[in-house]
Amino acid sequence: MATTISVCALPLGGVAGSVTVFPDVLQKASKVLKEAEGTVLTDSLVTHVADWLVFVMVHQEGGASPVIAALKDAAIKAATETSEKRRLLIRDEIPVLTGLSFTERESEAFVLFLAGAAAPQFWNPVLLAQFADPFTTKSLVGETKFVFCTEDASMFQMPQDLHRLITAAKTSAIIGVAADADTPAAAAAAGVVMLARAESPYPSTSELCGVFAKPKISPNGVLMPVSLCDGGNVASGIVPVVALGFSVANGKLSGPVDLFDNPAFAAARIFAGKISCR
Incomplete structure (x- = not known):
């Protein structure tokens, strides 16, 4: 079965303006994805560049899966709640999405x-x-x-x-x-x-x-x-x-x-x- 790597990025949780993502925001999103490992996901990683929060989701659901989309939305919601609580920067931009599906070498x-x-x-x-x-x-x-x-x-x-x-x-x-x-x-x-x-x-x-x-x-x-x-x-x-x-x-x-x-x-x-x- 093909392995799919789906990546989502959005400017969320910026601290000191748009410098970087606050650690608590990364942790909240990571927790949502980690809880899905073993069922929906085979692995995951949450990282960032500047104030862009980035999800890496590895799965076998294919490139346009509603299950993965729902999981992504849940992680964004958790990160947003933490950002709003701390009044961190949330820029009004749609998520950037890309991915690859392939048979592993x-x-x-x-x-x-x-x-x-x-x-x-x-x-x-x-x-x-x-x-x-x-x-x-x-x-x-x-x-x-x-x-x-x-x-x-x-x-x-x-x-x-x-x-x-x-x-x-x-x-x-x-x-x-x-x-x-x-x-x-x-x-x-x-x-x-x-x-x-x-x-x-x-x-x-x-x-x-x-x-x-x-x-x-x-x-x-x-x-x-x-x-x-x-x-x-x-x-x-x-x-x-x-x-x-x-x-x-x-x-x-x-x-x-x-x-x-x-x-x-x-x-x-x-x-x-x-x-x-x-």
Whole structure:
């Protein structure tokens, strides 16, 4: 049976404004999801970036399950009650949702990218670099090719449709990448959340993360790859980006590994700090 990883993010429980999520809010949401493990869920995790509360739900209910939707709503309700009690910041935005359903490989690795900004085409340049640029992902030089899907349901086969995709990506968000119809590779939402499977036949974890080792500027600000503990929204013009690595086996998560907690990304962090001060 296919394993599904569903991710939900919403700006809820911000302390000191929109800096980060208050710990009690994380705990309340986590309790709701943990109580569902063994019945609805096989595993779960509650985390955050900036003031975005993030649920990771692992299950076998498929991608559009009313049961999972109800559980998500229950976790949001519990987190909201705590936020209101403490008068924490609750921004009026709809939840950001994405997910992947797949048959687990012998060793199934994936990376959850979280960004402290919501924008329709936020992940486009990242996904293009990871899954369409052979200078970033060496396996693209060989037989590995991916198909991109945009929010208007248009499909783009690499490498022959690369120029069309670059043009389309200026106005349309890339929401998914696949190796073929039955083999999803990545899924993205309107900023905030992106999931990518790692290791052969997909880009390696280092290739997925290596995109952020080079300075990147987006319309929302300069991207700064940071550890989870540094993912607060504290400087205007800087978008914190967190990468959490996992392995999953029989629906159970191992991880997360805080992938950007590494000096390899120090140069990108320094660049972001200098640019934001100008």
